[in-house]
Amino acid sequence: MPMSPRYPLLLVDASGYLFRAYHALPKLTAAQGEPTGALVGVLNMLRRLINEHRPEYIGVVFDAGGRGFRHELYPAYKANRPPPPDDLRAQIAPLLAIIQAMGLPLLQVPGVEADDVIGTLATQAADQGLATLIATSDKDLAQLVDERITLVDTLGNTWLDPAGVQTKFGVPPERMVDYLVLTGDTSDNIPGVPGCGPKTAAKWLAEYGDLEGVMRHAAAIKGKVGESLRTALTQLPLSRELVTIRRDVPLALRPQDLHPIPPDVDSLRAWYERLELKRLLATLDGPASHPAVSAGKGEEQQAISTNYDLILTDHELAVWLKRLQEAPLIALDTETTGLNSMQAELVGLSFAIAPGQAAYLPLAHAYLGAPEQLDRGLVLARLKPLLEDPNRPKVGHHLKYDMNILARYGIALQGVAHDSMVASYVLESTGRHDLDSLAKRYLGHNTIRFEEVAGKGAEQLCFDQVPIERAGPYAAEDADITLRLHQVFAERLQAIPPLETLYRTIEMPLVPVLSRMERAGVLIDCRLLAEQSAELAQRLAALESEAQRVAGRPFNLGSTKQIAELLFGDMGLKPVSKTPKGQPSTSEEVLEQLALTGHELPRLILEHRTLAKLKSTYTEKLPRMVDPHTGRVHTSYHQAVTATGRLSSSDPNLQNIPIRTEEGRRIRRAFIAPAGYRLLAADYSQIELRIMAHLSGDERLLAAFAAGQDIHRATAAEIWGITPETVTPEQRRLAKTINFGLIYGMSAFGLARQLGMERGLAQAYVGRYFERYPGVKAFMERIRERARAQGYVETLFGRRLYLPEIAARNPNQRAAAERAAINAPMQGTAADIIKRAMIALDAWSERERPPVKLIMQVHDELVLEVAEEAIAEAQAQVRAAMESAASLAVPLVVDIGLGANWDDAH
Structure with a gap:
């Protein structure tokens, strides 16, 4: 099954962890007296991070020491910080050597603090669309958080995304610099406002907007803390420079350069023996995991008994067919050439019939020197009766993907009884539900990762190029772990009857419904989108010309820096808010506020941004997403993502297609019905x-x-x-x-x-x-x-x-x-209701086989493709299914519309 890291880039604030480990963990020493406690703590943390997140790129960042620009600005910077204890300092050199032997990119930039290195790399990654996870306990780094940058503190297992920053500190990430200026930092000797603690700082910023607002209203703030604020006013700009993390320091490495390399096992062995790190030493000899990512203290690798077979002959296939026919439950997994289930080719199948009893059946490995494999068509013909037998239950992990793959080879998978990803989601919606994470959490087992058999980055092999001797254990383990997880989750679900009922009656029946919806897809009018794209290009050009006329000079409407200089420099407009770097923000919210006060240029810039986003995201992108075989666009529905039970979708994200603007409605007009059909849109009213x-x-x-x-x-x-x-x-x-x-x-x-x-x-x-x-x-x-x-x-x-x-x-x-x-019971109940309606409609469609297809689900709306002769029947069935999906104290009301396109159907 395809896997990809949630956070391609992991940046570790290693200096901070080293100091925390030193003060929090026992003072261990080797026989020769060398201290090891903090070192072991950092290494365990690193292995845990890599094991859980499997990043494509990683940077382990240490302070290089010495003076930097902050010392030049403020000689007293960090003046009250004592030198590190001798037994801590003695652990630094061995730790750096071990990290390098592990193959992990190590960064120490002279004259640049670790925070600024992290800030620069994370910002570069975000600009390139890479999500970044920063492992740190330093609150200063919260100013970096945005949609693509998240913080995690592994010691407290706390995560900070934008909402988490707001919750923890009472201010959003873009106000964290102001917050830190007001509170000051005693550890760095950065002066703030005496008496202004976190609550006061958050209160002031909520009331006055930003630091400048607080400073402007200093005279109105009463009490001793108000006096302290007025006294500190001249110092605050300097404090802002000191607490602001640099995001533009010159670095020799870019995020894409931070690839881990194979570990130097001999060097690691020598260090582990010298420092008597027996647990770490044992990982070098273990067969299950890479030395850099083996389990740490409290996370020991759980040995599991395995007997994995490789099926390469007719006799071996016959043996396994008999085992599968006799098994009470079959765990199934497909190996393919890609993530897109509408285009990926089937490379192999794996099965498990009992814990530790699994096999891999390679069918299309095509590398030079690959062993002869059984004919894919003949094998699938022999498996088809078994896979399509509804009385032989199957379990998978993200089984919808496997259903889609098999359907392209003429196999309608039946007996879909369990899905370990869905079960995990029902038990705890906010957790991680990938197979590797669940194996570690519930089985104590480090799985073989996809990158370990196929490689990473630009050099990653397509699975049909992976040697079978490596592919076999990886694929068989997937099926084995899926079966083991199912056994764990089944017991847990049975202990909570409402969740077991939800899993059995809503979430599992929904899996084949979503599979059929994804494969059905939706027809797109590419000509209409091309016309709209051309019109948007003309409007964008006209807006650019008009904006430059109003500005009185040329400027780049795509440059936030030039826009800020123009609005807040040349035009002298008052900044509404600041960026994390302390510069005037030109966000959409800021431009809207400026436009509301009557300024024409912000309105033109805002309109230009909106149309440019529609053009790049929809009118240009949607035609490129049309499947060459079906001529349709096929979204992917995600059943185990949102906390409340709602479905989400991607490629394209149907939930984000705009509806309230004329341009957005025109995009929906490009979602069309084929000749002889109409689109039927049914929407719950105020559910x-x-x-x-x-x-x-x-x-x-x-x-x-x-x-x-x-x-x-x-x-x-x-x-x-x-x-x-x-x-x-x-x-x-x-x-x-x-x-x-x-x-x-x-x-x-x-x-x-x-x-x-x-x-x-x-x-x-x-x-x-x-x-x-x-x-x-x-x-x-x-x-x-x-x-x-x-x-x-x-x-x-x-x-x-x-x-x-x-x-x-x-x-x-x-x-x-x-x-x-307050919100979750309502939003979650709405999600459950529309899922019940989808299941009922799909059951009618499968039973009666009308010329009707359920093709989209967006928020509280269902969209169907209906033959003209079946419109009356479809309307009646849709209304009945949706309005009877729950029995409430008030009636459920459904608005139904018809049209040649999605917009007309509203």
Whole structure:
């Protein structure tokens, strides 16, 4: 099965870990008196990181020591930091030597601190589209976090993405520099504002926007801390320079240069023997894993008994066919030439019938000198009755991919009983569900990784070029581990009946439904997209010309630096927010705010950005995604990604195709029905609000839905104390924002920001809402209490979202968990309901075989391709399936539309 790292680049703040390990771990020494405690801690951490994440690139970064630019700016920088203890300093040289012997790229740049090296490499990687994981416990590095850069602290097992930074520190990543300036850093001797702790800093930044806002309002801040702020004003710009991580330092290596190399085993053995590192020494002789990635302390490799066969002859195939026919459950996995299940070729199959009893059947390894293999067509013909027998249960890991591959060879896999990826997701949606991670977590086993048999990066082999002697154990192990994980998960699911029912009645029946949807695909009008792309190019050119005319000089509309110089330099506009580097931001949010104040140039730049993104992401890209064999676009649906149970999709991401703009609707017009067919779009109406009415039991909400009222108009009438007929469009808009905002646990502060009004007025609206809908308020209190009591919340169908931070001492973390507790039952129940509807529709389609195909699922909407003569039947079946997918205290309402294209069907 295809595997790829979630984070291609791993950067390790090794100096920070070394100091933490020294102070946190026992002071171990070898017989000759050499200290080893901190060294062992760092090596165990490195092996654990690599073992869990298997990055394509890695940089282990140490401080080189000496003076840098911060010392030049501020001679007292780090002046109060004592020199490292002798027994710590003695471990540095051996540690560096061992890391290099492990084959890991080691970075020490004279005159440049490790944070700046990490910041530069992570930024370069992000600019190239590479996701980066930074292993660190240094809060300063939180300023680097964005959609492509994540922090992990392995000692505390804490992760910081943008939402995590907001939760932990009370400010988003782009405000972390301001936060650090205000709080200061005693370990680096960076002055802040005396008396300003984390809570005060977060409060000031929330109230005044950024550091400049805090400084402008210094006179209004009362008390001793206000006096301290006013005294520190002249020092704060310097502190900003000191805490800001450089992202542009000149480096000899780029992210793509950080490939690990094979370890020097002899050198490692010599070091491990000298330092008496017996656990590490044992890993060099173990057959299961690379010395650089073997298990660390507390994560010992679990020996598993295996008997893996290689099937190369008719006799061997006959033996295994008999074993498969007698097995109570067959674990199945395919090996292919790529990730795209619509185009990848089948290279081999692996099977497992009991723990440790597995085999690999190579069918299309084509490298020079490959042994003779059985004919693929003849083998598949012999396997077809077994694979298509619904009474012979099968288990796989991400079995949908294997179903798609086999379908291309004329095999309709039946008996799809279990999927270890889906089971893991049902048990704990927020965890990692790849086979390697699950094997380590639940079996204590380090699997053979894809990169170990096929190589890495540009030199990675296609699987049909992997030598069979290496491919066999890897492939057979996949099937074996899948079967073992199934046994673990089956026991755990049986212990929690609601989750077992969810797995058995919703998630597993959905697997073949999604497989059929992916293979069906959707027809695209490439000519229409090409026309729109050409028109967008003309509009972009016109916008560029007009923007340069308004600016009074040429500039690059794709350069944020030039835009910032123009807006905040030449034009003298007031910056709205800053980038992590402390420069004025030109984000879409900033441009929107500037445009709202009447400035024409930000509006032109914003419009140019929006159209450029549509052109590059949709009108140009979608035609390139048309499958050459089917003439259709085939998205991939992901069943085990979101925390709440919703499906997601990629290549293309259907959920992100815009619908509210004319340009976005034109893109949807390019999703078309073939001749003689129509697209049928069926969308649940306000399903999450209906679920709220059901769960809360609020009398007014129930009555409004029962009467078929416009719920946003009804809410507006309740809040303003007027009749629904007199509600204005603006009042309805505000009520809609309040309805959905409260579902997502939005505070009055957040509501005020979204509505563009004073916080007090927003608080008043929230107060009126809860006065009129007391059942909603009571439900929210109940769900918070339940979450605190049991650590999770549930959907109507028993799906769980675990909330480990619901009892956190940090109020921001606790508040975020409480918001999730309120929203997850509604969003998750909506996801369960539409999945039930999809299963019912697919069952009707498979049973009756009408000329109808379910081809897309987007949020609360299903899209079907329907022959014109079957429209009436399809409408009736779709409405019945969707409206009966759950029994709520209010009716489920479905809006159905028809059209020659997706837009017309709305």
